[in-house]
Amino acid sequence: MPALDPSARPVPLSPTLAINEAIARRRREGRRVLPLGFGEAGIPIHPALTRELAAAADQGAYGPVAGSAALRAAAAGYWYRRGLATDPDLVVSGPGSKPLLYALMMAVGGEIAVPAPSWVSYAAQATLTGAGSVPIATPPGEGGVPNPALLADAVVRARAQGRTIRAVVVTLPDNPTGTLASAATVRRLCAVAREHDLVIISDEIYRDLVHDPSRTVTSPAEYAPERTVVTTALSKSLAAGGWRIGVARLPDAPFGHELRARLLGIASELWSSAPAPMQHAAAYAFGEPAELVEHVDRSRRLHAAVTAAVADRFAAAGARVAAPEAAFYTYPDLDPFRDHLREAHGVRTGAELTELLLERYGVGVLPAAAFGEPERALRVRVATSLLYGDTDERRLAALAAPDPAALPWIAAGLDRIDEVLDDLKAASGHALEPAMAG
Known part of the structure; x- marks a missing residue:
């Protein structure tokens, strides 16, 4: 046996x-x-999404690894409407933001700093890459973002021991706490990331579900655009978790283009391309019809x-x-x-x-x-x-x-x-x- x-x-x-x-x-x-x-988001799939999915059910061929031009343009528009001008060529789609996050950790390499507490899969995925994670406590009442001062200390200590923390993951808003870090905390985190040359991976899958509609989400991409990757998907705001479709926004900088090449190489071996019918429906969703x-x-x-x-x-x-x-x-x-x-x-x-x-x-x-x-x-x-x-x-x-x-x-x-x-x-x-x- x-x-x-x-x-x-x-x-x-x-x-x-x-x-x-x-x-x-x-x-x-x-x-x-x-x-x-x-x-689980707990609400039914909107009929318009099932209509769009059905309309593309005959699209069975492989597509570009990064995703269709229509999906990437729609995702770029989604971020533009939130104050993040985005080049569609720096958008990469995948079968859910979860595999995208894992592929990003693999592409960046090194240990990953994660908030404590944080979503169960960040540390698990970092372990799967072979590098592991470093938990950093969050400020009181502000889940999803490691305390910037503690993050800086952890990076210095790790490097003194010959270890390399290359990236930090943040969640805006946060799972598990249901809270949202302040703009001031995000700004300080970006300063630490720039000082210590860290990549920021910002999981913003709950961005559109802030309870107070007058409150905005401050993305690290606003303060550290040259080093911030943003991910999102349809699974929470539109309850399409079982559809498995997500997108990542890469920095419009030399680093972002290098990261794109690495990410596409990994994606080509893991999932080839996201399912074409899902991409079609996601393009409609990210277009944000009324x-x-x-x-x-x-x-x-x-x-x-x-x-x-x-x-x-x-x-x-x-x-x-x-x-x-x-x-x-x-x-x-x-x-x-x-x-x-x-x-x-x-x-x-x-x-x-x-x-x-x-x-x-x-x-x-x-x-x-x-x-x-x-x-x-x-x-x-x-x-x-x-x-x-x-x-x-x-x-x-x-x-x-x-x-x-x-x-x-x-x-x-x-x-x-x-x-x-x-x-x-x-x-x-x-x-x-x-x-x-x-």
Whole structure:
């Protein structure tokens, strides 16, 4: 029988996908589930996108590695409308921003500085490149961007040890915290990157889902255009995660052209070209016709309302939680319950807490350790968007509702959060009676 190399480092399933599969298993078993672990956007695909996809279904030939001219021009226009003039020749598409991020890490080389906490895949992908990552704490209340002073210190220390940190990843707005770093923090980060010659990889996939429409996202590409790569995709603002299509904007500088050549070489061996029908639909989406602009705006309002309601439930129970500012995540800290959780439930780590929540209460969330924080941390990422409904009819009703949190099925989810938190804090530690899935 063949055998795997025992020295090869195994790659575990991504925590976000693992929790999604665990929740699906519970549902198949007929057990009650509150799905708060997976970052799915939770809204139906807009009919205009399915129309465009169907119109290109007969496009089965390979295309340019960088992507079609139409998609690259549309993406360039998308960024131009956000204050980032973009050369379409410096846009590269791929089957989702996730593989683009991995290919960029491979192309840049060296260790990657990542925020702590940060999306689960940054550090994992850096490990897959063979170089690894360096976690850098974020400023209080500003997720997604490493503290600039700590970043500078980490780079100096690494180089003194003969190691090379070549790039830093930022997320604007942030997953897992649902917060948005200030322009001042981004400006300071860019100054550090320039001083220490770091590439900035700015993941802006949630850019269009800032809850307050008057608040703008400050991209590092505004302050350090010669060294900033920006990525985005359709999976969050337009809920097309399963379509797997994303784009990267490279710097309009000699470095950007060199990076493009490397990135295309890697892409040519990994995915050849993004699927042509998806590129056609994405070109339409990045053109931002009025029907899609309105759809994104409605989804932004829905995310803001439900995420705020969920955060309020945790805050009312005594958890520490920052007000959500973007996307559909909140990141409550249950440390105020630490002594009780240890005494009543035997919980000492974030992983033990989330296991308790899933196995005893049917609540799926992810521990802070999955996002690069210490095992001891009792923060959890709560993804709220799967509360919108389990059918398209309900999800569309949630999109249209002036107060989506008042809809019966969403209100029931919020009430369930209250029940679980109340029982979790109960002195007896006895669990609520599990209910069968309806």
